[in-house]
Amino acid sequence: MINRETLYKYAKAFGVELDDNMLSRFRLYASELISTNKKYNLTAITDPDDIIVKHFIDSLAVLKFFDLEYGDRVIDIGSGAGFPSLPLMIAKNGMLETTFVDSVRKKLLFIERALKVCGLKAEIIHARAEELSRDKAYRETYDVATARAVAPLNILCELCMPFVKVGGYFVALKGASDELDTAKNAIKVLGGKVESSVSYKLPNGDSRSIIIIKKISQTPTAYPRIYKNIASKPL
Ligand code: SAM
Numbered sequence: 001m002i003n004r005e006t007l008y009k010y011a012k013a014f015g016v017e018l019d020d021n022m023l024s025r026f027r028l029y030a031s032e033l034i035s036t037n038k039k040y041n042l043t044a045i046t047d048p049d050d051i052i053v054k055h056f057i058d059s060l061a062v063l064k065f066f067d068l069e070y071g072d073r074v075i076d077i078g079s080g081a082g083f084p085s086l087p088l089m090i091a092k093n094g095m096l097e098t099t100f101v102d103s104v105r106k107k108l109l110f111i112e113r114a115l116k117v118c119g120l121k122a123e124i125i126h127a128r129a130e131e132l133s134r135d136k137a138y139r140e141t142y143d144v145a146t147a148r149a150v151a152p153l154n155i156l157c158e159l160c161m162p163f164v165k166v167g168g169y170f171v172a173l174k175g176a177s178d179e180l181d182t183a184k185n186a187i188k189v190l191g192g193k194v195e196s197s198v199s200y201k202l203p204n205g206d207s208r209s210i211i212i213i214k215k216i217s218q219t220p221t222a223y224p225r226i227y228k229n230i231a232s233k234p235l
Contacts, residue, residue, distance in 0.1 A: 002030045002048045002056075010057045010203045014064045016091055025090045025118040026056060032114045033081055042081040042110055053204050058173065059084030060091055062146070065198050065210050066171050070095040072143040075163050077101050077129045078150035082111050084173055085146055089120055098122040099142075101129055130224040133162035140165045140218065148173035153183035153211065154234040158224045161190040164215040169195065176207035186235035191217040 004023045011018050018026070030051050037046055045054050062068065062084055070092060076085035079100040089096050100111050100122060108124050115122055125132060133139050145160040145168075153172060160170050170192065180197055187194060192213040199209045224230060 002027055002052050006049065007052050007056060010052060011060055011091075013203070014057065014061050016060050016063050018091065022090050022093070025120075026087070028117045029082070029086065029090070029114050030056075032110070032117050036110050036113070040106055040110075042107065053202050054206070055081075055083055056087050057202060058208065059087035059148070061200065061202075061208065062088060062171055062173065062210060063091060064200075065196070066144075066169070066212055068092060068096065068144065071097065073097045073099075073141065074144045074146060075099045075101060075138070075142045075160075077145060077147040077156075077160050077163070078103075079111060080107050080149070082114055084148050085122075086111065086114060086118075086120075088146070089122065090118065094120045099125060099138075101125045101127055101132060103128045128227065129159040129163075130227050130230060133159075133224055138163060140215075143168045145170045146173070151231075152234070153179035154186045155230055157183055157186040157190055157192065157213070158230045158235060161187075161192055161213070161215065162219045162224055166191070166215050166218060168215050170213040170215070172211040172213070174209045174211060176209065178209075180211060182234075187213055189220070189235050190223060191215055191219045 074096050079102050085098050102108050105126050108126050142163045145163045147160050164170050193216045195212040195214045197211045
């Protein structure tokens with residue numbers, strides 16, 4: 001069971017004020033994560049204090065640097081067990097229109113259960129990102145795309161930016177390494193412009209960064225390419 005006070009205190013340090021209802025939802029989410037993880041490997045992080053810091057606070061850090069608005073249409077690419085967008089939904093009281101996308105169905109079944117125990121609603125899609133963004137219903141229709149721990153930034157941009165509408169943002173959660181230089185060309189080709197890149201530390205001292213890319217023009221229809229080409233010849 002996670003410690004409510006610890007979560008509250010750490011979130012507040014990132015400028016996020018969690019109320020009782022939100023703290024209860026985080027507890028339910030953590031319990032579901034721990035129990036499901038005993039049957040199916042969703043995450044290597046299972047200690048309750050580590051879940052608070054490395055999953056919940058790591059995800060909530062987005063709110064310190066990016067102004068996510070109620071009603072925003074958000075797509076989480078390679079969402080795994082729901083990070084970062086399920087914590088963001090909880091902190092925004094469910095008032096985000098979120099789509100979770102992953103190529104592994106079992107992870108999505110977990111998200112479905114986690115949403116249910118938290119009393120939240122979202123769209124869940126089993127697909128490869130590079131295939132889904134070719135569908136008109138999803139291409140350039142999102143205010144925000146998020147991704148954590150999915151691929152290097154130059155590859156990730158091609159997976160995520162086609163979903164973002166012009167004027168929207170791609171928010172990439174990254175570790176300590178500076179990947180911006182190698183991704184500059186991809187960002188430009190895909191219609192983006194770096195809005196900001198911030199580095200910070202988690203409460204345990206681990207270094208993280210968040211890169212915020214604004215979509216300033218449409219992504220050319222040639223992108224995304226098939227995954228083999230995205231990965232072997234990154235833009
Ligand atoms: N974002 C989660 C987190 O931070 O805990 C999960 C990270 S996990 C290391 C990467 C996830 O991305 C996996 O669940 C994998 O199935 C998914 N993934 C990788 N490439 C993908 C693609 N092209 N389309 C959809 N999902 C993808």
